[in-house]
Amino acid sequence: MAQSKLLVxxxxxxxxxxxxxxxxxxxxxxxxxTLYPHEDxxxxxxxxxxxxxxxxxxxxxxxxxxxxxxLQLGKKDRAAIQDNFDHIWAYIQDEQLNPLEVDTRIxxxxxxxxxxxxxxxxxxxxxxDIFEISWISSMELMKMMLDAxxxxxxxIRQVAAQWRYENEWPYGGWEKEYSKLFGEKPPKE
Amino acid sequence: MSKQLNIPLVSSTAxxxxxxQTAIAAQLEVTxxxxxxxxxxxxxxxxxxxxxxxxxxxxxxxxxxIESKAEPLIAFRxxxxxxxxxxxxxxxxxxxxxxxxxxxxxxxxxFLAPGYLKDPNLGYEYIQKLVTTLRREMNLSDHEPIGFKxxxxxxxxxxxxxxxxxxxxxxxxxxxxxxxxxxxxTTWIYLNLDSExxxxxxxxAHELAHVLSVNLLEQDQLDLAEDFADRxxxxxxxxxxxxxxxxxxxxxxxxxxxxxxxxxxxxxxxxISPNSVYQELKQYAEVHEQPFTELDNKVLxxxxxxxxxxxxxxxxxxxxxxxxxxxxFMRVAQEQFDTHxxxxxxxxxxxxNAPPSAISRMIDVPLLDARAYHExxxxxx
Numbered sequence: 001m002a003q004s005k006l007l008v009x010x011x012x013x014x015x016x017x018x019x020x021x022x023x024x025x026x027x028x029x030x031x032x033x034t035l036y037p038h039e040d041x042x043x044x045x046x047x048x049x050x051x052x053x054x055x056x057x058x059x060x061x062x063x064x065x066x067x068x069x070x071l072q073l074g075k076k077d078r079a080a081i082q083d084n085f086d087h088i089w090a091y092i093q094d095e096q097l098n099p100l101e102v103d104t105r106i107x108x109x110x111x112x113x114x115x116x117x118x119x120x121x122x123x124x125x126x127x128x129d130i131f132e133i134s135w136i137s138s139m140e141l142m143k144m145m146l147d148a149x150x151x152x153x154x155x156i157r158q159v160a161a162q163w164r165y166e167n168e169w170p171y172g173g174w175e176k177e178y179s180k181l182f183g184e185k186p187p188k189e
Numbered sequence: 190m191s192k193q194l195n196i197p198l199v200s201s202t203a204x205x206x207x208x209x210q211t212a213i214a215a216q217l218e219v220t221x222x223x224x225x226x227x228x229x230x231x232x233x234x235x236x237x238x239x240x241x242x243x244x245x246x247x248x249x250x251x252x253x254x255i256e257s258k259a260e261p262l263i264a265f266r267x268x269x270x271x272x273x274x275x276x277x278x279x280x281x282x283x284x285x286x287x288x289x290x291x292x293x294x295x296x297x298x299x300f301l302a303p304g305y306l307k308d309p310n311l312g313y314e315y316i317q318k319l320v321t322t323l324r325r326e327m328n329l330s331d332h333e334p335i336g337f338k339x340x341x342x343x344x345x346x347x348x349x350x351x352x353x354x355x356x357x358x359x360x361x362x363x364x365x366x367x368x369x370x371x372x373x374x375t376t377w378i379y380l381n382l383d384s385e386x387x388x389x390x391x392x393x394a395h396e397l398a399h400v401l402s403v404n405l406l407e408q409d410q411l412d413l414a415e416d417f418a419d420r421x422x423x424x425x426x427x428x429x430x431x432x433x434x435x436x437x438x439x440x441x442x443x444x445x446x447x448x449x450x451x452x453x454x455x456x457x458x459x460x461i462s463p464n465s466v467y468q469e470l471k472q473y474a475e476v477h478e479q480p481f482t483e484l485d486n487k488v489l490x491x492x493x494x495x496x497x498x499x500x501x502x503x504x505x506x507x508x509x510x511x512x513x514x515x516x517x518f519m520r521v522a523q524e525q526f527d528t529h530x531x532x533x534x535x536x537x538x539x540x541x542n543a544p545p546s547a548i549s550r551m552i553d554v555p556l557l558d559a560r561a562y563h564e565x566x567x568x569x570x
Contacts, residue, residue, distance in 0.1 A: 048555045048558050050557070083249075087239075087240045089279075090251055091250055096287075100550060101283070103546075121546070122544075130237075
């Protein structure tokens with residue numbers, strides 16, 4: 001069966017990849033959901049010494065290896081993605097919206113490839129909604145993984161505990177969504 | 190900002206491609222009535238429809254819509270090995286647009302605008318006279334090295350906003366960026382503190398030249414603006430009188446080794462790159478029709494690299510080689526560069542509840558870094 005691809009943004013990657021490993025290129029569920037990173041993921045980290053310190057695991061061999069497989073894009077797709085990007089980015093600036101250039105590139109790719117983006121960023125979601133690009137949150141992704149027996153509830157608790165420990169909330173009110181999705185309160189730490 | 194469809198261009202492009210309203214409607218999966226309303230100005234296509242329309246007609250967003258605001262003016266320092274691409278320019282313009290809301294938080298004189306040069310040009314004599322005048326205003330003789338504070342004070346006088354940043358070591362031209370917003374008549378200068386300390390001073394002097402010659406940017410004379418800024422920077426940091434003295438030593442040296450030694454020692458004394466010294470000596474000799482022994486690049490550049498290795502970058506110097514917390518970075522930036530940028534940014538963020546992504550776009554840092562700034566700024570108030 002063909003894969004159902006999902007594109008993961010850098011923040012969701014950082015929130016999930018350390019604990020759910022290998023996060024990328026590993027199909028799960030009946031639909032063969034498979035996560036891919038965007039090309040700019042490594043670039044983001046390389047330009048920030050602070051991020052390199054915070055996410056020290058990022059350069060460990062297993063994670064580097066897991067990020068190697070990228071979405072295969074033909075010339076036509078690349079050109080169309082660039083057109084989408086130019087248009088959406090100009091719109092964002094005009095309307096003084098907040099998504100970043102790197103996020104806009106992800107949205108542009110998702111629009112062309114007609115695949116959902118995994119993101120917790122409300123600004124990115126706002127633009128995704130405007131351009132009718134589908135998205136899911138990190139927690140919704142974990143729920144899909146749980147339902148497909150790809151991960152268990154222990155793993156989800158471990159992820160949430162780390163978010164709490166690192167003050168790395170996906171967004172305000174995430175605990176409510178957690179309880180709704182998983183039928184229990186998130187762990188303390 | 191309310192935008193309008195560029196109806197004349199859309200209509201003529203569609204006509205040239207033989208696309209009727211019915212054909213457009215079919216391609217975009219909307220009704221013909223909807224297309225008719227767009228093309229008569231009765232309604233505006235929704236964003237996804239506008240995007241599809243642009244793709245169909247081969248028109249970008251800027252073509253499809255009518256622009257009303259003045260664009261930010263950008264100056265990038267040119268480097269022989271590095272082209273400034275439209276991507277660089279667009280990115281800088283986007284940063285410029287984000288800065289506009291901050292202008293009301295700046296504490297500059299609300300009545301007086303700073304002056305600029307009447308007729309900036311590349312004449313050696315003109316530039317030397319100009320830098321002599323500026324040095325007098327800074328209470329410096331022709332032989333005294335210019336300090337960072339002298340330059341910083343001049344930026345303040347000119348009501349230019351300095352934005353110190355930590356962008357990592359860059360080989361290209363991304364160590365400084367100059368943005369002029371013509372509507373608010375404000376100048377914003379990004380300075381990457383992860384630069385070599387000697388190059389950094391040159392970048393600052395270069396940017397000061399752009400501030401003084403902003404009319405060149407307004408007149409779209411970008412090449413002249415860049416050439417002027419380079420020559421001004423060299424002359425301000427190492428003027429003719431100093432070049433005259435050092436030229437004698439350089440001319441006396443009997444070997445390449447002796448000549449590079451003169452360049453290194455002078456670079457150290459003035460805290461400028463030996464290459465700046467070399468260029469100024471060469472120019473001095475040319476103008477005064479004196480002989481000059483050129484150095485081969487294979488001699489000069491390795492010597493400069495060795496020279497640079499002896500010194501920390503500016504950020505290493507300011508933060509003892511550590512990565513500073515957002516709080517400590519902004520405090521040091523404010524103290525050392527006498528800039529009120531981060532103070533203004535803090536007031537803006539607190540008053541408007543601007544999210545971290547707004548900070549990320551303004552100072553071009555990754556979102557997770559911007560969060561640290563955001564937290565520091567929102568708790569500071």
